[in-house]
Amino acid sequence: MANYLVKRILMLFPLLLGITLITFTVIHLAPGEPVEMQVSMSPKVSAASRARLREFYGLDKPLHVQYGRWLSHLARFDFGRSFAPDNRPVTDKIIERIPITLSLNIIALILEFGLAIPIGILAAVHRDTLLDRGISVFVFLGFAVPTFWLALLCMYFFGVKLSWLPISGIHSLGSDRLPALARFADMARHLLLPIAIATFGSLAGLSRYMRSTMLEVLSQDFITTARAKGVRERTVIYKHALKNALLPVITLLGFSLPGLIGGSVIFETIFAIPGMGQLFYQGVMGRDYPLVMGILVIGACLTLVGNLLADLCYAFADPRIRHGRG
Amino acid sequence: MTLRRLVALLLVTLQLAGCGKGAPEPEMARIKGGTPAYGDALVSGSIGEPSNLIPVLSSDSASSDISGLVYNGLVRYDKNLKLEGDLAQSWEVSPDGLSITFHLRRGVKWHDGAGFTSRDVLYTYRITIDPKTPTAYSESFKQVKTAQAPDPYTFRVSYAKPYAPALESWGMPILPAHLLEGKDITKSPLIRSPIGTGPFVFKEWLPGQKVTLVSNRDYWEGAPFISRYIYRIIPDNSTMYMELKSGGLDEMGLSPVQYQRQTNSRDFMSRFNKYRYPASSFSYLGYNLRLPLFQDRRVRQAITAAINKDEIVQGALLGMGQVAHGPYKPGTWAYKPQVADPAYDVARAEALLKQAGYLMGKDGILVKDGKRLSFTIMTNQNDVRTKSAQIIQQRLKKVGIDVKIRVMEWASFITNFIDTGRFEAVLLGWTIGQDPDIYDVWHSSKTAPKELNFIHFKNAEVDRLLDEGRGTFDVEKRKACYYRIQDILAFEQPYTFLFVPDALPAVSARFHGIEPAPAGISYNLIKWYVPKTEQVY
Numbered sequence: 001m002a003n004y005l006v007k008r009i010l011m012l013f014p015l016l017l018g019i020t021l022i023t024f025t026v027i028h029l030a031p032g033e034p035v036e037m038q039v040s041m042s043p044k045v046s047a048a049s050r051a052r053l054r055e056f057y058g059l060d061k062p063l064h065v066q067y068g069r070w071l072s073h074l075a076r077f078d079f080g081r082s083f084a085p086d087n088r089p090v091t092d093k094i095i096e097r098i099p100i101t102l103s104l105n106i107i108a109l110i111l112e113f114g115l116a117i118p119i120g121i122l123a124a125v126h127r128d129t130l131l132d133r134g135i136s137v138f139v140f141l142g143f144a145v146p147t148f149w150l151a152l153l154c155m156y157f158f159g160v161k162l163s164w165l166p167i168s169g170i171h172s173l174g175s176d177r178l179p180a181l182a183r184f185a186d187m188a189r190h191l192l193l194p195i196a197i198a199t200f201g202s203l204a205g206l207s208r209y210m211r212s213t214m215l216e217v218l219s220q221d222f223i224t225t226a227r228a229k230g231v232r233e234r235t236v237i238y239k240h241a242l243k244n245a246l247l248p249v250i251t252l253l254g255f256s257l258p259g260l261i262g263g264s265v266i267f268e269t270i271f272a273i274p275g276m277g278q279l280f281y282q283g284v285m286g287r288d289y290p291l292v293m294g295i296l297v298i299g300a301c302l303t304l305v306g307n308l309l310a311d312l313c314y315a316f317a318d319p320r321i322r323h324g325r326g
Numbered sequence: 327m328t329l330r331r332l333v334a335l336l337l338v339t340l341q342l343a344g345c346g347k348g349a350p351e352p353e354m355a356r357i358k359g360g361t362p363a364y365g366d367a368l369v370s371g372s373i374g375e376p377s378n379l380i381p382v383l384s385s386d387s388a389s390s391d392i393s394g395l396v397y398n399g400l401v402r403y404d405k406n407l408k409l410e411g412d413l414a415q416s417w418e419v420s421p422d423g424l425s426i427t428f429h430l431r432r433g434v435k436w437h438d439g440a441g442f443t444s445r446d447v448l449y450t451y452r453i454t455i456d457p458k459t460p461t462a463y464s465e466s467f468k469q470v471k472t473a474q475a476p477d478p479y480t481f482r483v484s485y486a487k488p489y490a491p492a493l494e495s496w497g498m499p500i501l502p503a504h505l506l507e508g509k510d511i512t513k514s515p516l517i518r519s520p521i522g523t524g525p526f527v528f529k530e531w532l533p534g535q536k537v538t539l540v541s542n543r544d545y546w547e548g549a550p551f552i553s554r555y556i557y558r559i560i561p562d563n564s565t566m567y568m569e570l571k572s573g574g575l576d577e578m579g580l581s582p583v584q585y586q587r588q589t590n591s592r593d594f595m596s597r598f599n600k601y602r603y604p605a606s607s608f609s610y611l612g613y614n615l616r617l618p619l620f621q622d623r624r625v626r627q628a629i630t631a632a633i634n635k636d637e638i639v640q641g642a643l644l645g646m647g648q649v650a651h652g653p654y655k656p657g658t659w660a661y662k663p664q665v666a667d668p669a670y671d672v673a674r675a676e677a678l679l680k681q682a683g684y685l686m687g688k689d690g691i692l693v694k695d696g697k698r699l700s701f702t703i704m705t706n707q708n709d710v711r712t713k714s715a716q717i718i719q720q721r722l723k724k725v726g727i728d729v730k731i732r733v734m735e736w737a738s739f740i741t742n743f744i745d746t747g748r749f750e751a752v753l754l755g756w757t758i759g760q761d762p763d764i765y766d767v768w769h770s771s772k773t774a775p776k777e778l779n780f781i782h783f784k785n786a787e788v789d790r791l792l793d794e795g796r797g798t799f800d801v802e803k804r805k806a807c808y809y810r811i812q813d814i815l816a817f818e819q820p821y822t823f824l825f826v827p828d829a830l831p832a833v834s835a836r837f838h839g840i841e842p843a844p845a846g847i848s849y850n851l852i853k854w855y856v857p858k859t860e861q862v863y
Contacts, residue, residue, distance in 0.1 A: 032737025050776060056460040056512075085377040085384040087460075087512050096533050152564055160572045167572055168565045169535060173369065173556060174863065269561040274534020278561060282375075287737060 004315065012304050019300045020074070020293070024067050027292055033059055034083035034287045057083050070293065079294035084286055090294040093279060100170060101263040101275035104195065109256055111199045112206060117249065119203065120210025125237060127215065135207070143204035148266045151197050155270075158193065166190050168272035194271045198264075206252070213245045251313055257306035258299050362839065364541075366856040367554035367863040370577045371566045375534060375559045379520040380511065381499040382454050382461045392537055392557060395851070396437075397499030397522035400428050400447065400481070403760050405843035405850065407658060409493055413442065413500055413523065414481075423488030423799050428496070430479040434546050436502050437527045444475035449503035451483075453511055460512065466495035490796045490804060494761040525550045525852045534559055551839070551855035554863065570598075576834040582646040582710075585830040598832045601842050604657070605829040608650045609711065609755040610821040611703065611718065615782045617750060619701065626819040628678035631668040632725045633718055639825050642713040646830060650823040652812040653756065653764055657844060659801065660762035660808040667816035667823075675725045684726070692726040700728035701750040704743060706736045714824060715753050745775050747782075758826075762808050765792045768815075783820040836860040 034057060054060050058069065073080050079090035116139075123135045159167035166172060166189055175186045217223065218241050226236050263277030276295065283291035372391065378384035381393040400414040411417065414428040434442040451473050455464050469492065473483045485492060502521050506514060520528050525547065526539035539555040558575065560566045567584060569575045571594070580589065585600060611629075613620035620626060635649040654661040668674065684692035684699055692699040703718065705711040712733055719729040734743070743749045756767065766772050769792050770784040788811055795807035815821070831847060833840060839853045856862075 030737070031741040033741075052457060053460050053462070085386070085389070086517055087378070087383075088517075093533075152568075155565065155568050160568050163572060167568050167574055168560055168562075169558065169574075171535070173367070270565055272535075272558075272560040272562070272565060274532075274559070278534060285737075 005312070008308055008311065012308070015304060016297075016300060020071070020297060021067070023296045023300075024070070024289075024293060025063075027287075027289055028063060028066075030287065032287050034289065070290070074297065079297075080290040082291050083288045084282075084291070090290050093291060094276070094294060094298070097274060097276050097279045098261060100273060101268075101277070102260055104191065104198075104273070104275065105260045105263070107191075108195050108198045108202070109260070111195065112202050113249075113253070115199065116203050116206035117210050117246075120207040121214055121237070121242065123207065123211040124214035124218065139204040139207050142200040142202075145201070147197055147201045147264075148270055150200075151193070151267070151270050154193055154197060165193055168270070170273060194267065194273065198267065206249070209252070210245070210249060213248055214241060217241045217245045251310045254306045254310035254313065257309070258302035261295075261298060261302060361857055362551055362855040363858045363861070364549070364551050364855075365553050365858070366836075366861040367556055368552050368577065368837065368851075368854070369556045369558060369575050371558050371560045371569065371575045373559075373561055373563065373566070376531075376537060376557075378517050379528070379531075380501065380514065380517050382450075382459065382463055382501070383512065383517070385462050388557075388559075392528075392539070393499055393520070393522075394524075395526040395539055395555060396520050396524045396528055397501075398434075398524050399497035399499055400430075401493060401497050403497070403845060403849075405841070405845045407760055407844050409497075412497070413447075414496070417493070419493075419799055423797075424486075425482060425484035426492060426496075428481045430481060431546060432479055434523050435544055436504075436523055437521045437542065438502075438505070440502070440504050442500075442523055443478040444481045445478070446500050446503045447481045448473060448475045449507055450498065450501045453501065453506070454498070463498065466491060467498075488797050488799065490799055491761045491763045493799075494759075526555050529554075545852070547852060550852035552837075552851070555851075570832065573597075576837065578832060580830040580832050582644040582828075582830065585646060585832075586644045589832065597835055599835050599837075599840070600830065600832045601840075601847055602646070602828050602830055603842055603844070603846060604648065604655055604826050606655055606758045606760075607755050608653065608655075608758060608826045609714065609753065609824045610650070611824060612752050612754065612781045612821045614747065614749055614751065615784075615820060616747065619699075619750070622682050623818060624678045624682040626822070627668045628675040628682070628725070629722065629727070630819050630822040631671045631675035631678065632727070633721050633822060633824075634670045635824055636670070637721075638714050638717050641717050642710045643825065643827055647825045647827040650826050652815055652823055653758070653767070653821075654762060654808070654812070655758045655826060658758075658760075658762075659805060662809045662812040665812050665816035667819065672725060679725065679727075686726055690723075690726060691728045698728060699726065700730070702730040702732050703751045703753050704732045704734060704739065704749050705753040706739050707733055710827070711753050711755075718753075744780050747775075747780070753824075762804065763792075763796045764811075765796060768792060768811070781820055783818075785814060785818065788814055836862070 033054070051060075058066060061069075070080060079094075081087050082090050082093055119135055119139065123132045126132050155167050158165040168190075170187055170190050171183075172186050172190075175183050178186065218237075223236060223241055226240050227233075231240070261276055262280075263273070263275035265277040265281040267273070268275045268277040269281075280292065280295050282288070283295065370391075372388045374386060374388040376384070376389040376392050377386050378389055379392055379396070381390065381397060384390070384393075398413045400412060401409050401417070402412040404410045411431070413431055413434060415431045417426055417428045419426050428447070430442070430444055430447070436442060451467055451470070453459055454461055454467050455470075466489075469485055469489050471484045471486045473481070475481050483492075499522065502516075505516060505521060518531060522528075523546075525542050525545045527542050529538040529540050531537045536559060537557040539557070541550040541553050541555075543549045558569075560569060560575075563581065566575065566578055567580075567588075570578050580600070585602070589595075589598070589600060611633075613626055613629075615621060639645060639647050639649055648656060651665050651667050652662065656663075679692055679699070682694070684694045687693040687698065689698075703715045705715055712731070715729075715731045719731060722729050744752070766778045768779060768783055768785075768788055770779070770786075770789050772779040773782050773784070791807040791811050795804050795811075798804060815823075829846060833847070836856045837854050838857065839850070839855050840847050841850060841853075843849065
């Protein structure tokens with residue numbers, strides 16, 4: 001097992017290097033440069049000031065030199081400074097955005113799993129009944145409705161018409177003077193709509209997956225055996241079938257890991273949530289190479305770690321992987 | 327109709343303005359109801375987040391919105407767009423026009439309590455021209471030959487030759503030398519928490535959420551009535567609009583649709599005041615003059631004659647703008663009211679194209695020497711611009727010109743097409759500066775890649791007039807130059823000037839003391855107030 005782990009971890013480094021090389025090339029292939037975004041079409045900018053800006057960001061060097069420089073900084077866990085006019089360390093920019101995105105995504109993920117699993121089981125157990133069809137319609141509605149549209153409708157209805165919920169942002173003005181509990185409640189009110197809508201939109205995938213694995217398990221011989229032995233239906237479903245059906249779902253959780261730091265651009269834009277999605281989008285539009293690379297590297301690391309964890313879970317659960325090829 | 331409403335608005339403005347500046351405040355308050363009072367907060371919204379609050383280092387509008395309240399320049403534009411002293415009490419231009427002496431205001435304090443002196447001005451000048459400073463604004467300061475600070479309250483600059491935009495360039499926000507001198511400005515903490523001399527003091531900046539400013543109690547013009555200015559970052563226009571309606575914002579710029587169709591309910595009108603005045607920008611259709619097709623003046627004139635500009639103002643802006651005939655804002659001193667540019671006249675357009683040798687082909691498109699009269703209009707992702715391009719496309723089709731439209735993302739557009747000259751016609755806009763110097767866009771020396779005369783307009787007389795116009799401080803002489811330039815542009819039609827859109831801000835009705843003027847509404851922000859009974863924050 002330890003041997004397997006070490007091998008897998010060593011494999012991560014060339015993978016990561018490959019990912020950074022490809023992303024670095026791709027982002028530099030996009031037309032335009034950070035300098036462009038700041039000064040193009042402005043009457044007050046001379047060619048000399050443009051050249052000065054390029055030199056300041058190191059854009060006058062050949063691409064492989066830029067990559068080497070960036071990589072050597074990365075080896076020291078330094079993502080460099082942003083090419084946006086604020087010139088702040090990329091790490092600072094990411095760190096101030098991560099908490100809100102992370103907490104939103106974790107809550108949404110818990111809700112998603114907490115709702116989709118029972119929904120999937122319910123649909124599987126009551127297969128092809130009116131309930132099953134109703135559930136299908138409901139989850140696919142969430143999947144099909146454009147989130148931004150639903151979000152705007154809800155904002156208008158609950159925010160403008162009824163004035164029950166705040167429309168955007170994460171705090172009310174002046175909430176910093178409230179006691180901690182009231183401050184928390186204020187934040188919860190702000191996040192209610194975004195979380196509810198995000199969860200609604202993501203129910204379909206997982207619940208359908210749950211339904212099909214559940215159905216597969218329910219059709220297997222040992223379930224028939226259990227039923228034949230006279231085990232109560234509840235025990236059959238929740239003890240024998242569910243345990244087996246949940247295994248692949250748990251690996252899905254591993255794959256959700258990189259998604260935790262990625263926010264949805266459209267969502268964060270509409271609700272004015274200062275998260276990672278917006279940061280990344282601004283980075284791409286402004287051709288802020290260090291920022292984009294920084295976020296991509298973190299994302300890549302999390303993907304690799306997520307895959308590793310999923311594989312380890314498999315190995316843990318399935319001795320054939322552990323011993324056979326390990 | 328548009329013009330009449332505008333005139334009406336201006337008249338109202340002037341009446342109010344009459345009792346504004348010199349007259350004591352209570353008088354104006356009596357007209358408006360309520361008494362000026364200190365307190366309350368103004369919550370404003372912005373699509374973009376400020377990037378950097380040291381003004382020489384940033385060029386985005388969100389940063390300059392904030393900087394404009396935190397810092398002062400030596401001079402500024404007053405409500406009628408005339409230069410007046412800001413940190414400079416007065417100034418003199420030497421008779422030969424080669425040097426300017428600024429007499430600085432005494433007793434002005436930086437927000438940290440230090441005194442403002444000519445050392446700060448000298449520092450701002452030096453850091454701006456310092457080759458190590460990554461700034462986009464060094465150009466006009468590079469014209470300076472010498473800069474001196476003979477005493478703490480005098481600052482003198484001299485130029486190699488008279489340079490009219492020089493005065494305006496000293497509206498650049500002045501930076502605190504005592505906090506920046508000898509340090510690396512690109513890593514200064516002032517980028518995130520600026521210290522200026524302006525009417526508002528920086529308090530906090532929550533990234534992606536808001537920037538909060540509080541009123542400067544010691545401001546030399548008197549403390550602003552409004553205690554706090556909160557600048558919320560709301561990246562989506564629909565969200566911003568709903569925030570406005572639900573009371574989460576006090577102020578936002580409306581789109582033409584929102585102004586015309588969505589904000590006329592009694593409820594909205596009772597809670598908000600809507601304002602309307604021409605914005606400082608114009609949109610145009612520009613032709614690549616290096617292409618044989620557009621080298622023929624008659625073709626350019628014909629295109630202009632075939633376009634119904636009124637229709638574009640109605641269709642793309644819902645009437646919230648006015649037709650443009652040249653590169654200046656109507657009503658400003660350099661603007662020539664009557665120029666002989668081609669009016670909308672389909673018969674004339676057809677005649678001009680015939681003169682130019684075009685004959686109608688079988689498919690309804692004009693042909694000359696076996697080539698169809700067809701070109702592509704490129705524009706960036708902007709709703710008003712794509713709509714305008716579509717309206718133009720329809721009109722030109724009627725006279726036999728085939729137009730294709732290509733919409734692109736800004737960065738790719740500029741790099742791949744504008745900079746390389748690989749375009750036929752573009753639909754874009756320019757900001758109209760307060761100083762009428764338009765050298766960079768129209769002088770024949772500004773046609774290198776990355777320069778702004780990217781359509782390659784070359785006219786010896788315009789070149790001469792541009793040099794003459796920036797080489798004198800005499801307003802009448804300058805006016806003559808710029809009037810003549812407008813005549814030439816109207817005749818040559820290197821651009822078809824399309825429209826000047828209106829700015830359409832809505833402000834919560836609890837704010838009093840707003841006096842719309844040619845400069846807009848926010849020039850007297852420090853005089854806005856909320857009567858005690860209406861204060862909410």
